[in-house]
Amino acid sequence: MGRARIVDVGVVALAGLLTSVNMATQIPAFRAPYDAIVGGLLLTGALSLWFRRRAPVPVAWFIAGLAAMLVAAVWMWPGAEPGTQSEADSTLLPAAAPFAAYSVAVFGRGRRSDLLPLAVVVGIACLGVPPAARVSIVIGPVLTLVGGPAVLGRYLRARAERREREHQLSAERARIRERQRLAAEVHDIVSHRVSVMVLQAGALHLTTADESARRAAGELRATGCQALAELRDLVGLLSADGPAQTSAHADREPLPDLSVLVESSESVGIPVETRTVGDPALVSPAVGRTVYRVVQEALTNVTKHAPGSRVRLEVRYLPAEVEVSIHNTAPTGTGDAALTSAGGGAGLLGLRRRIELINGTLRAEPCADGGFRVDAWLPSFVRATGEGR
Known part of the structure; x- marks a missing residue:
């Protein structure tokens, strides 16, 4: 099992533990079978975090649905013991919500729309404030539990992206240095030797009296000149700081005769x-x-x-x-x-x-x-x- 999967198992286990604790402290006592239904759904929310890397936004929407279910379970569902009330400063929030918020910031697409399910979670949690409580008392912990992980995740993602860009720039600089080294070698070795060959062929073309030798020397000289032109192109392209630049002002000529x-x-x-x-x-x-x-x-x-x-x-x-x-x-x-x-x-x-x-x-x-x-x-x-x- 890779490191990422080990982390995912730990996240699911921790969310499941916090859910179990919250079931005993955050949710009022329910008559059976409502207690089992609420607890099972909240534990399902913890299990959904297993998919937080592949589908962070759908997981966040699922957690938002669980938050709405939690509020409905306390205030609208039948089955609560008569007279049971939530604490005045209690926060109705699934334990998986902070993990989902962090996952959206780290593994999401980076769009503003990705934050919409997190805003829905915050809004539902504030709507579920008990009558004896003030929203101002509850909104702080809710924003901390949802916004804090999201901000932390966004910061870590930005830092990772910055490191990736720096790595790419370093690799690109290394490639440019290698290309320039190769260009220098081509220029110093190959171009020099081909130039000598062209000069010798030209001298032979001018001095020999044998017609077949003159013709062969002329063809050799023409081939060498063509090779020098191509080497000049290659050296110029390799020496450039990056890919060749498109330019409408470069020298122009027709395509070679095919x-x-x-x-x-x-x-x-x-x-x-x-x-x-x-x-x-x-x-x-x-x-x-x-x-x-x-x-x-x-x-x-x-x-x-x-x-x-x-x-x-x-x-x-x-x-x-x-x-x-x-x-x-x-x-x-x-x-x-x-x-x-x-x-x-x-x-x-x-x-x-x-x-x-x-x-x-x-x-x-x-x-x-x-x-x-x-x-x-x-x-x-x-x-x-x-x-x-």
Whole structure:
């Protein structure tokens, strides 16, 4: 049994003990079977506290009903011994009421309406004041027994929420520091080495007389420049203090040409139907390259895992967002086992993290027709550190 359940057992037992004491001191003597009925209902109120964590407000309303029943039992029900009167300073209040008030403050939804059953309990207790008593004498103890636990519970809840916020802020600061450390490593190691590779490829392109070597060097240089651009995006996003900022003033460019990826898939027997919805708009470079990677990863996975399927690629331009959808039908062939086992799903995981860095969303899931679907929602404009300055 967990600590919370042990506390709940203790609360129920304590409320039951106080109820038994109150039955002997607070309620006048009743003729049978009214004494058993009243006592049984009040003990039921104590037992209801077992649900105070899951349903604090319904438990409080139940206690309010018991308070009304207690007043009715003393002043309206038949069965009281003739001449029996409550003490002038007595308070008709179920023993479970303070516990219910505390539970509402701690475990409730935090709405003002949650306090309504507590106000009803106080009002009923004041209405049940004996004729010889003054409400001013009774209202103080009632407010203390109901309002005191509620105030204490609210204070403890606020303190717990403050500690939770501080913990989240501390964790977020730790994540930012780790991201900045990774950005520094990427910049110092990877970017430097890729830059050297690009320079060497450029020198080879200019100096070699072999045409095939010149062509290969040019392609290597272009690939290296593209990798540097993507590394610059990644370093900027990792260096930012938190997620990428949406910015309408960031650099803008058209989406990269996706036809190269489409032609590559079709060359290995994967037909791709493309569709564009909306007017093509300019987007941030980081967004455009991320869209390219989404389509590239999705089509690569189709080639590996779904040979013989057909693919539908759709790009939607929304007012402040770009949505990319890649859906493939069920495969008709069996993929190469060695090719299928390569990667282990790390591509989609890395892609998801990259998309989250620019405040986007990725959804990848199987479809009812046996195919697979990848959907990505990306903001049109983001600004990483150093961009747009």
